[in-house]
Amino acid sequence: MATNEMQAQALNETGGGKTSFAISMLFPLFRATLWGLTGYFAAAWITAALLGSVIVNPLPATVGYIVGLVGWLMGSGLWEGWIRRAFGGAEAPAYTGVERYFRFGPDSKSTAVRYVVFNVVAFFFAGLAAMAIRVELLTPDSTGWWMSTIHYNMTFGIHGLMMLLAVAASVIVGGVGYYLVPLMLGVRNVVFPKLLGLSWWLLPPAAFAVFMSPTIGGFQTGWWGYPPLAQNSGSGIVFYVLGAATLLTASVLGAINIAGTMVYMRAKGMSLGRVPIFVWGLFAASTILIVEAPATFTGALMDLSDMILGSHFYTGPTGHPLAYMDQFWFLFHPEVYVFALPAFAIWLEILPAAAKRPLFARNWAIAGLVGVSMLGAMLGVHHYFTAVSPARMPIFMTFTETVSIPTGFIYLSAIGTLWGGRLKINAAVLLVLMAMMNFLVGGLTGIFNADVPADLQLHNTYWVVAHFHYTILGAVIFTWIAALYWWFPKVTGRKINEFWGKFHAWWFFVFFNCTFFPMFIAGIEGMNRRIAIYLPYLHGINLFISISAFLLGAGFLIPLANLVYSWRRGEKAEPNPWGSKGLEWQIKSPTPYIPFPEGTEPEVVGPNDNYAAGSKEPFVWVSTPSK
């Protein structure tokens, strides 16, 4: 793999402290938890006492959340790792060994690994909520022996919000992206390493608060949080609002790093056309977050202001509840592209290396990624055609259907890459191909949702539930697991078990389709979403869906076991097991704390997807400064 002697040297001299795990390394984590919980309860109780109120009311809960969040961050090491130093205080030591995984720090690689762990945990608990939903729907009316309608509403609200903001929003951008962006761009770290480190530490308290929202009354609105219902159905909505705003902030901090690193820190010789396609996908997603998150962010804060400060943005004499829908969907429709564009880009990153073919129509694919991100800002209204004037319908229908054009560029690029290639199918590639199939179904059914006459019939039915699970679970989560498999040797130096990887892929594909395809039929037959009971004629299909869902849910334990087992005992991987020409694979695996040593840097001298026999290496290692 070494392209010249300097690269060989670069690979051999990358050090960093080697330490083995000790229980004392968990101290920052324990301290953060202790300070977070103490801060929450102390602040909430004091506020409640001052107001003559109780801690489950919106204002004490809000004050408690903010103080608890600050306590958690300080406990995690933010004070000694950043703030103290910024005020001219002592410099914290650089934690280069295993201890860096358990405390706040500037290392993007350990941040990314923490993202994966967080996403797996959030996915597990939000998945349990999904299982609870499917138990409820085993019979036409399970409210007598399982969840009441109130609990059912809370459950699907938590499931939706957590799956979207604590899982889909960061599985690929966070766990995969933050690890690979610096390596793919040929730098040792992102532009604002501490800001990126901070982004992870915002996640656990936010997700914990949302999961705990039933303890202060829950919320009945589903993940939309539409007022006026939001303000009249339980204080738990406070945790929803604060949790969502915190998770969005974390996403934006990551987006700033991705955009800034790509624009300002590319390796020498890496023109925009030579930027790896995955980084382009992340960049497109980042622009969405930076430009469009403010609308939803302000909506959340205005809703909170109504509840704790007495303003009337969405209720009361001056309230405009429909404004919330505009604000909410201005980001949260494009947010699905924040999930999907990096997934598309991973297909286009993996397929050339697997098929040993250059990426077909590379510039069109880049245009597709950027095009989707730009069009995405103009079509959120299609989520509420039933609530807008007829004048807005054809405009937003047209914009929405236009998105299929840049998406088509991406598909054509993938198909063109596969065409005539000798595809070597391992578990990761298999999952990518399945994700492409699933997204095709999700995308094509989306056209019916975008079409006003069809949408007015399909709105709020299980058709919509099936559609977005095909795009998010079927495409994004499939691709996430594919990416974990593909880059597993990069992070751990070992390979996953291919047999169990492929076994899981087929298990997943079969039961995913058995779970969600019938939902299209149920939707057309009149099954409402978000209702705990249904008419008896829908029992058979719901029974089939629920049993498939249980098998699908159980199937997630296979990749989890595979990843954990392979991390400890998997087959040792060679440095570049897939024969990829990507820059990240030219660096030692597992990636050392310092990816490449001082005085050395990569220079790009050719396209990173030229797999023709005898083609020269795309990168060489040169001395710094190279100019």
Add this chain to the structure above:
Amino acid sequence: MAENGYASLMDPAPERAKRGAFFFLTLFASIVFAMWDLARFLWGGTGVPSTLNMGVGIGLTVLMLISLVPVFGAQRKLNQGDDKGILSSMGALLVVAVIMICGIVYSWTSLPISSGYGGIYDITTGWFLLHFVAAILAFLATIMKGSRTPERAKRERWVSYNVLMYWGGMVVLWVVFFGIFYLA
């Protein structure tokens, strides 16, 4: 636990990148303010309530505009490599930020939050207030770092540039706010 020799190696962004990427952060913050500004007409109508204290608004706006003098002065000194010379300007800006916070809190007393205009005015100025608090912390950090560890401040000059850019952005946003909430 290794010594901190790796810190600079693992924060490799040059000054150009640190200053350039800060633009994305300010872009995000500016769009948040633009959202509040746009929302003023939805919730506040086109009129301005008689209880709005125009004198305080004009005074705060003039103060913000005058605060550009130390901003440009400090920027010139940074360009000349005089890291110590900016500390007095930072101190002056810190005082301005404190006055702005007092002015905002005073303005709240005459506008009920439950009214349409009062609600949007209060949440927008509340957001400004949070940014002024952040500015005070940033000025304090710059002053303390510059006096306690001048070498570090010199090495990380981009921080001072970004603090000044942050304040410059605040001035622009405040002037837009004044135009929309007081004059339009």
